[in-house]
Structure formats: C-alpha cells, structure tokens
Amino acid sequence: MSRPTIGDVAAAAGVTKATVSHAYSGKRPISAATKERVFAAAEQLQWVPSSSARALATARAHAIGIVLARDPAILASDTFFPAFIAGVESVLARHEVALVMQVVTNRTAEERAYRAMAHGRADGVIVLDLHREDWRISFLQEMGIPTVLLGAYDGETTFSRVRTDDAGPVHELIAHLRTSGHERIAHVAGPLGYVHSFVRARAYLDETGTPELLREGDFTARSGRDLTAELLSLPDRPTAITYANDTMAIAGYSYARAHGLTVPDDLAIAGFDDDHLAGHLSPALTSVSTDPQRRGEVAAERLLADVAGETHREVTIDCTRLLLRESTAAPAPTTVRPLLTKELP
Amino acid sequence: MSRPTIGDVAAAAGVTKATVSHAYSGKRPISAATKERVFAAAEQLQWVPSSSARALATARAHAIGIVLARDPAILASDTFFPAFIAGVESVLARHEVALVMQVVTNRTAEERAYRAMAHGRADGVIVLDLHREDWRISFLQEMGIPTVLLGAYDGETTFSRVRTDDAGPVHELIAHLRTSGHERIAHVAGPLGYVHSFVRARAYLDETGTPELLREGDFTARSGRDLTAELLSLPDRPTAITYANDTMAIAGYSYARAHGLTVPDDLAIAGFDDDHLAGHLSPALTSVSTDPQRRGEVAAERLLADVAGETHREVTIDCTRLLLRESTAAPAPTTVRPLLTKELP
DNA sequence: ATGAAAGCGCTAACAC
DNA sequence: GTGTTAGCGCTTTCAT
Numbered sequence: 161m162s163r164p165t166i167g168d169v170a171a172a173a174g175v176t177k178a179t180v181s182h183a184y185s186g187k188r189p190i191s192a193a194t195k196e197r198v199f200a201a202a203e204q205l206q207w208v209p210s211s212s213a214r215a216l217a218t219a220r221a222h223a224i225g226i227v228l229a230r231d232p233a234i235l236a237s238d239t240f241f242p243a244f245i246a247g248v249e250s251v252l253a254r255h256e257v258a259l260v261m262q263v264v265t266n267r268t269a270e271e272r273a274y275r276a277m278a279h280g281r282a283d284g285v286i287v288l289d290l291h292r293e294d295w296r297i298s299f300l301q302e303m304g305i306p307t308v309l310l311g312a313y314d315g316e317t318t319f320s321r322v323r324t325d326d327a328g329p330v331h332e333l334i335a336h337l338r339t340s341g342h343e344r345i346a347h348v349a350g351p352l353g354y355v356h357s358f359v360r361a362r363a364y365l366d367e368t369g370t371p372e373l374l375r376e377g378d379f380t381a382r383s384g385r386d387l388t389a390e391l392l393s394l395p396d397r398p399t400a401i402t403y404a405n406d407t408m409a410i411a412g413y414s415y416a417r418a419h420g421l422t423v424p425d426d427l428a429i430a431g432f433d434d435d436h437l438a439g440h441l442s443p444a445l446t447s448v449s450t451d452p453q454r455r456g457e458v459a460a461e462r463l464l465a466d467v468a469g470e471t472h473r474e475v476t477i478d479c480t481r482l483l484l485r486e487s488t489a490a491p492a493p494t495t496v497r498p499l500l501t502k503e504l505p
Numbered sequence: 506m507s508r509p510t511i512g513d514v515a516a517a518a519g520v521t522k523a524t525v526s527h528a529y530s531g532k533r534p535i536s537a538a539t540k541e542r543v544f545a546a547a548e549q550l551q552w553v554p555s556s557s558a559r560a561l562a563t564a565r566a567h568a569i570g571i572v573l574a575r576d577p578a579i580l581a582s583d584t585f586f587p588a589f590i591a592g593v594e595s596v597l598a599r600h601e602v603a604l605v606m607q608v609v610t611n612r613t614a615e616e617r618a619y620r621a622m623a624h625g626r627a628d629g630v631i632v633l634d635l636h637r638e639d640w641r642i643s644f645l646q647e648m649g650i651p652t653v654l655l656g657a658y659d660g661e662t663t664f665s666r667v668r669t670d671d672a673g674p675v676h677e678l679i680a681h682l683r684t685s686g687h688e689r690i691a692h693v694a695g696p697l698g699y700v701h702s703f704v705r706a707r708a709y710l711d712e713t714g715t716p717e718l719l720r721e722g723d724f725t726a727r728s729g730r731d732l733t734a735e736l737l738s739l740p741d742r743p744t745a746i747t748y749a750n751d752t753m754a755i756a757g758y759s760y761a762r763a764h765g766l767t768v769p770d771d772l773a774i775a776g777f778d779d780d781h782l783a784g785h786l787s788p789a790l791t792s793v794s795t796d797p798q799r800r801g802e803v804a805a806e807r808l809l810a811d812v813a814g815e816t817h818r819e820v821t822i823d824c825t826r827l828l829l830r831e832s833t834a835a836p837a838p839t840t841v842r843p844l845l846t847k848e849l850p
Numbered sequence: 851a852t853g854a855a856a857g858c859g860c861t862a863a864c865a866c
Numbered sequence: 867g868t869g870t871t872a873g874c875g876c877t878t879t880c881a882t
Contacts, residue, residue, distance in 0.1 A: 163624060165859055176869050181861060191867060208620040212560035213859035216874045221557060223605065232591035232798065237781045242587045246577035249608035256617075258626065260568065261604045263594035272553070272601075279508055280555040280875090281603065381781075410785045417787075436582045436726075437782040440755045442762075453577065510875055521853050526877060536851060558875035561858050625859090854881075865870075 164205040172201035184209075215280060223258040224463055225282030227273045229289070232263060234380065237407060239435045240452045247456020248286070255464060257283075271299070278305040284467045286310060286459050290355040306466040308459050311355045320472040322459045326356060327363035329448040329482040330402070333430055334367040336482075337400045340490040342428060346373035346398035348387045348408055360404050360432065373398055377408050384408025385415045392416065392427075399427060400488070406431035406438050406447055413445070413487070428488040443486030451479035509550040517546035529554075560625060568603040569808055570627030572618045574634070577608060579725065582752060584780045585797045592801020593631070600809060602628075616644070623650040629812045631655060631804050635700040651811040653804050656700045665817040667804045671701060674793040674827040675708035675747070678775055681827075682745045685835040687773060691718035691743035693732045693753055705749050705777065718743055722753050729753025730760045737761065737772075744772060745833070751776035751783050751792055758790070758832070773833040788831030796824035 170177045175194055182188045183198040190198075201207075215221045226248075228235065235241060245259070252259055260282050262273045274296065277285050284306035287296055290313045297317050300307045307319045312326065337345050347364040350357030365371060375391065377383035384403060388411070391398055403409035409431030413423055421427045423443055431438060434449035458477050466472055515522045520539055527533045528543040535543075546552075560566045571593075573580065580586060590604070597604055605627050607618045619641065622630050629651035632641055635658045642662050645652045652664045657671065682690050692709040695702030710716060720736065722728035729748060733756070736743055748754035754776030758768055766772045768788055776783060779794035803822050811817055 166861095167859075177860075178862080178870080179868060182868090185861085187862085189867060194868080206620070208617070208624040210561070210625040210859050211621055212557045212566065212625040213874090214861075215557035216555070216561050216876085217859075217861040219874070228594075232595040235587055235591040235594075238587055242580055242583055245606070246580040246608070249573075249580075249606070250577040253608055253610065253614070258621075259606045261590070261594065261606060263591070263598055265598065269598065275551070275553040276556055276603075279553045280557040407781070410782055414785055435782060436752070437755055437780060437786070440759055440786065441782070442787050511877095512875075522876075523854080523878075524852060527852090530877085532878085534851065539852080555875050558858095559877075561860085562875075562877040564858075852882085854879105856877105856879080858875105858877085861872100861874085863870105863872080866868085 163210075164207045166207070166209065168205055169198065169202045169207045172205060173197040219280075221260075221281055221283050222256065223260045223282050224252065224460070224467070225260045225262070225277035225285045226288065227270060227277065227285065228261065228263045229265070229270050230263065231265065235263065237381075239406065239433055240450070243452040244288075244456040247453035247458075248460040249456075250453075251457050251460035251464070257464065270296075274300060274303065274305075278303040284308070284463045286463055291353050292355055292358055306463060308463040308466065310455065310459050312359050313355055318472055320462045320466055321474045322455060322462055323474065323476045324450065324455065324480055325476070325478065326359045326448075326450075326480055329480050330360055330363035331367050332482045333402060333446070333448070333488075334364065336484060337402075337428060337430075337488060340428070340488070342400040344373065344396060344398040345370070345400045345402065346375070346391045348375050348377045348384060348391075348401060348403045348412065350377060350379045350404040352376050357404055364402065377404065379405050379408060381407050381411035384411035388412030388415045392419070392421075400429070401427065402430045402432075404432050406433045406435040406445060409445060409447070410435075410438075410441070413441075424487050424489050430488050434483060439483070439485065441487075443489070446485045446488040447483050449479075449481050449483055451477075454479050508555075509552045511552070511554065514543065514547045514550055514552045517550060518542040564625075566605075566626055566628050567601065568605045568627050569597065569805070569812070570605045570607070570622035570630045571633065572615060572622065572630065573606070573608045574610070574615050575608065576610065580608065582726075584751065584778055585795070588797040589633075589801040592798035592803075593805040594801075595798075596802050596805035596809070602809065615641075619645060619648065619650075623648040629653070629808045631808055636698050637700055637703055651808060653808040653811065655800065655804050657704050658700055663817055665807045665811055666819045667800060667807055668819065668821045669795065669800065669825055670821070670823065671704045671793075671795075671825055672708035674825050675705050676712050677827045678747060678791070678793070678833075679709065679712040681829060682747075682773060682775075682833060685773070685833070687745040689718065689741065689743040689745070690715070691720070691736045691746045693720050693722045693729060693736075693746060693748045693757065695722060695724045695749040697721050702749055709747065722749065724750050724753060726752050726756035729756035733757035733760045737764070737766075745774070746772065747775045747777075749777050751778045751780040751790060754790060754792070755780075755783075755786070758786075769832050769834050775833050779828060784828070784830065786832075788834070791830045791833040792828050794824075794826050794828055796822075799824050 166177045170180045183190045183195045264270045286308050290311040309321045312323050349361040375387040413429050416427050430446040432448045434447040438445040438447045511522050515525045528535045528540045609615045631653050635656040654666045657668050694706040720732040758774050761772050775791040777793045779792040783790040783792045
C-alpha cells in the first residue's frame with residue numbers, strides 16, 4: 161500500500177532505475193520502445209517521483225521561496241499580495257516549480273526561514289518589502305542563494321533587481337493638484353524605512369518642498385485616519401492629501417466626510433495601489449495602478465533565469481500609471497448627475 | 506564553501522552524526538555537556554538541517570500544501586485568499602511548517618500537483634473551492650494524504666471538515682429586505698457547482714421561492730454587471746438584488762447608478778464577503794463578513810492535528826455575520842448629512 | 851550515553 | 867542504449 165518508487169517502475173518495465181530516470185529527464189538517449197514501456201509502467205502504477213528524494217540527489221528543490229516578515233493581520237488586508245502571488249504562480253506553473261511561503265514575525269525566525277530556504281527548501285528567493293538598509297541582502301549573498309530584489313533598492317548588490325517607477329506618478333499627481341489650484345498638499349507616507357514608501361515620500365518632497373505636511377503612517381486604516389485628523393487640525397490645513405496606499409486614503413476620506421468635509425471640494429484625496437474597489441467609491445478615488453501581477457511574473461521569470469545560471473540583471477518594468485478620478489477633481493464644476501432613465505439596454 | 510552538513514557539525518563537536526541528530530530531536534538522552542558542544546558547533550558553523558534530506562529520511566515534508574485551480578487573474582482580485590493564507594500561516598509559523606502553494610489551470614496539472622504533494626512535497630493538504638461533486642475527495646482519499654476540506658461539503662468522506670454557516674445570514678438578509686417592503690428580490694449567484702455558491706443560492710431560494718430571479722454568475726465584476734443589466738431589464742424588475750460576493754455587487758451597483766437608479770431607494774444591493782472597502786463605499790455596502798483569517802487558522806490547526814495522527818473531525822466555526830449598511834436601508838428616510846464642523850478633535 | 855551502519859528514493863558517474 | 871554502483875544529508879535501528 162506504500163507509494164510506488166522508481167524501483168517499482170523499473171521492475172515493472174523490466175529495466176533499471178537509471179533508465180527510468182533518464183527516460184524522463186532525457187539526459188541520455190533511450191530507445192523509443194523502452195521509453196514506451198517505462199511510461200506505461202509509470203502510468204499504470206501512478207508513479208510520481210518523490211520530490212524530496214529528487215531534491216536531495218540533485219540539490220535542487222524545484223521550488224522558490226518567499227519569506228514575509230509581516231503581521232498576518234496586515235497581510236490579510238493587503239491588496240498587493242494576492243495579485244503578486246498570482247503573477248509569480250502563473251510563471252512557476254509553466255515550469256513545474258512550486259512556491260514555498262513562510263510568514264515570520266521576528267528577526268530570528270526570519271533568518272531561520274531564509275536559511276531553511278537556502279538549505280534545500282528553495283532554489284531561490286524573492287525579497288519583498290525592501291528596507292533602505294536591508295540586512296537580508298548581505299545575509300543572502302553570503303548564503304549564496306539566487307535572489308531577486310523587488311523594488312528600487314539602490315544599495316550595492318549583485319542580485320537581480322526588478323524595479324518600477326513609483327516616483328513618476330507622484331510627480332504627475334502633485335503637478336495636477338497644483339494646476340487645480342491646490343497650494344497646501346500633504347502626504348501620508350508608509351513607514352519610511354521601506355524603500356517603496358521612501359521613494360513616494362521623496363518624490364512628494366521634491367515636488368512640493370513642504371516637509372511640514374509630511375506624515376509617516378504604517379499603511380493601516382487606523383494610521384490613515386489618525387494622521388488625517390492631525391493634518392486637518394493644523395491651523396492652515398491642507399486642501400489636498402495624498403496617501404501612500406488606498407487603505408489609508410479611504411480611511412482619511414471617511415474621516416474627512418464624517419467631519420463635514422466634501423471630497424473633492426473641501427479636500428482632494430489620492431491613494432496609491434488602485435485597490436480593485438477604488439474606482440467604485442463615490443467619489444471615485446484617484447490612485448496609481450501598479451500592476452502587481454505583472455511584477456510577480458517578471459520577478460519569477462528573472463529568478464528562474466538566475467537559478468538556471470544566467471547572469472543577474474536589472475529589469476525595469478513600466479507598470480505604474482496615475483489614474484485621475486473624482487476625488488481629486490477640480491473643485492468648481494458641479495457633479496453631473498445622470499438622468500433617471502428607465503430604458504436599460 | 507559548500508554548506509555544512511550534519512557530518513561537519515558532528516566532526517566539529519567530536520561526536521557522531523547520530524548524536525547531533527538526537528541532540529536536536531531529543532529522541533534519546535544526550536548528556537548536557539555534549540549537547541552543549543553540539544549546539545556550539547552548529548551555531549558556529551551556521552548549520553541548518555537540509556529539509557530535503559530530512560524529508561527523505563522521515564517521510565515528512567514539514568510542509569502542507571494548497572493547490573488552487575484558478576485562473577491567476579481571478580486570484581488577483583480575490584479578497585478571501587490573502588486573509589485565509591494569513592490565518593493558515595499564523596498557525597504554521599508556530600510549528601515551523603512551511604506552506605507550499607501551487608496554482609494550476611487544468612485538471613491534468615491539478616492531479617499532478619496533488620500527487621506531488623502526496624509524494625513528498627507536503628504532509629497534508631487543505632482543499633478549497635469545493636464542488637458539490639468533487640473528484641478530489643476520492644482522489645486524495647486513495648492517495649492517503651491527510652486532508653482538510655473547507656466548506657459545507659455534504660458528501661461522504663472521512664476527511665476533516667471545517668464548515669461555516671453561510672445560509673443563516675442570507676436568510677436574515679432576505680427577511681430584512683422583506684420587512685423593508687421589498688417583494689421582488691433577486692440573487693446573482695457564483696458558479697452553482699461550487700458548494701459555497703450553491704449554499705447561498707439555496708438559502709435564497711428557500712427564503713424567496715423565486716427561481717426566476719436567480720442568475721448564475723462567476724464572481725467577476727463583468728458577470729455582476731451583465732447579470733444586473735439582465736435583471737433590471739425584466740418587465741417587472743427586482744427592487745433588491747443580493748450577490749454572492751462584493752465584487753459582483755459593486756459592479757451591479759455601479760451599473761445601476763450609471764443608469765440613473767439610486768441605491769438604495771430605487772434598488773437595494775447587498776454583497777457577500779465584506780471586502781475591506783465595502784464599508785467605505787457610499788452608500789456603504791451591506792455584506793456578510795466571513796472572517797477568512799479565522800477559517801485559515803482553524804483549517805491549519807485541524808490539518809496539523811490530522812497529520813500528527815489525531816482522528817479526523819468536523820469543526821464548525823461561527824464566523825459569518827450580516828452587516829446591514831446603507832445600500833439596503835429602507836427607502837423612505839432621507840440621508841442624514843453631518844454638519845460642516847471645522848472643529849476637528 | 852554514544853557509535854556504527856543501514857537505508858529513505860532518486861540522480862549521476864562509470865562501465866559495457 | 868542500458869546496467870551497476872555510489873552517493874545526496876539526514877534518521878534510526880542495532881550495538882556497545
């Protein structure tokens with residue numbers, strides 16, 4: 161009743177284990193006839209090679225890893241993550257490579273997890289949520305495991321990098337707000353230790369030059385609300401607030417409305433990430449789409465190439481786009497209400 | 506430069522491999538002194554046991570698997586998934602068990618994936634998106650791998666099941682709509698082959714008795730929109746539409762508004778899943794919260810117990826709750842607008 | 851309390 | 867074109 165092994169298949173086909181192995185790998189010529197017999201035997205026994213045995217023998221896990229150092233509760237409301245994973249998987253699926261995930265909550269566990277990845281669990285890793293000073297980079301380098309860094313990391317490294325232009329849309333957005341007459345534009349950033357938060361905040365500062373209107377949040381709705389409250393209570397309050405993600409933007413938006421402000425007339429609001437419902441809020445939320453799925457695909461492809469021995473490279477993908485919607489519309493014109501029509505197509 | 510093995514540690518500590526192994530597993534008494542030496546040596550060499558070697562020797566992968574048969578594009582906008590994974594991971598992390606995921610797009614690949622899981626990749630699997638007639642159940646049973654089924658599967662099985670009450674909130678919702686004066690209440694279901702879609706549709710039918718107002722969608726925004734259009738073009742159109750998820754509800758909601766209907770006055774709308782932005786739409790969307798994170802935790806705990814040899818069990822968690830919001834408010838009363846107050850706390 | 855040695859199921863030289 | 871034989875790095879009898 162125990163699972164069939166390569167030996168069983170070999171016996172059933174009247175050959176040796178090596179032949180079975182090679183019939184599948186193609187690493188040496190096998191006559192069509194025996195190949196036939198081998199496949200038939202395997203099919204009949206429903207044999208599937210043991211991944212651990214194969215991994216041990218080849219020193220290849222046929223899996224790649226992602227270690228997430230996040231509070232599960234935060235992961236739960238993250239809009240980036242599932243789309244990114246979907247992108248990664250769509251590539252891995254084609255190569256019969258699995259994805260091993262591990263969520264950790266402290267540094268010790270994180271090191272252990274990466275070590276485990278490097279020691280047989282995975283052939284390579286994708287590193288997310290880069291910090292400006294990120295210990296993982298030298299750590300992984302020392303460990304010698306193929307790695308792809310996702311984000312605008314500028315430190316020294318020989319790892320492959322997949323970057324996107326997060327600053328461009330921010331510049332564009334601020335310029336747009338200025339044109340619409342806004343003079344006091346605030347920004348609620350994500351944790352500034354993160355490269356992606358930092359890049360967005362940096363772009364904001366470069367464009368506005370108003371550090372006094374910058375606040376550091378943590379991507380949660382709560383921080384979005386609290387920092388919005390703080391900004392709105394300033395003597396000379398901002399007329400527009402940009403946020404580093406949609407969740408904080410929506411929380412700020414709700415807070416403002418609950419306190420009698422109209423969006424966008426009294427306060428313009430913009431998010432980042434283009435959550436799938438952002439366009440359905442009313443007024444619809446201006447945001448920046450970031451195509452996480454595509455980033456997942458590119459990162460996975462890059463990593464598989466690195467694992468296969470290609471030389472590391474830096475890839476920049478053009479996938480961020482400012483989506484101007486009602487929440488940052490110019491104040492003046494009144495909203496157009498569609499007619500009540502009973503004629504539905 | 507190659508990674509240290511248990512042999513290196515043993516040599517460094519002046520003992521044999523067996524001793525190192527037992528020092529960690531505790532499966533036989535080791536003197537405090539040698540234990541000390543072993544740990545020191547391991548620490549110094551930064552040794553981490555090879556998971557593939559261990560897996561091969563113990564026939565335990567120290568990982569559990571999830572195979573998703575979904576189009577990556579659909580996964581990308583799924584609100585259930587990240588929270589569920591977060592819940593699963595929060596449990597696995599405590600047990601140093603990894604999660605292996607595989608997304609497949611056809612039956613053959615799906616079988617292969619499950620076989621690979623059963624043949625060394627994973628010690629157990631969690632099965633999602635159950636169908637009313639689900640081939641995977643007998644398949645996995647034959648394969649003999651510990652399995653936890655998530656959902657209200659009623660067929661025969663000896664596997665553990667984790668269920669929730671999805672029907673209750675639907676009954677409650679319909680009753681509420683009736684009380685509010687609605688007589689023609691429609692339902693846009695998910696694919697009826699899925700147990701969870703079916704349960705919701707069944708509850709709808711039991712409560713309303715109007716199969717002519719039931720439509721089968723596929724959980725995407727597009728189908729939500731198209732089926733809403735269809736329902737609204739009926740000679741005697743519904744005054745309320747309930748949807749099997751929030752994405753379809755929002756799409757329907759947008760469609761209705763774009764065609765001049767006011768929500769909830771002209772059309773009441775309710776979703777399911779309580780997407781994290783649902784409460785922030787305006788009007789806020791009535792929905793049913795399902796606590797996917799908790800379901801993930803319970804499923805993972807159950808699976809680890811099964812893997813450890815406990816007898817299979819059925820667990821029912823009470824985690825669905827109807828959240829009545831503005832989109833199903835009784836038509837009559839006018840919306841209360843908060844005063845414009847410049848006093849912000 | 852510790853050593854020695856035999857596998858786990860596969861791959862990869864090395865033979866012929 | 868195919869068989870033989872060592873390992874891969876660990877766990878686990880069986881000895882002592």
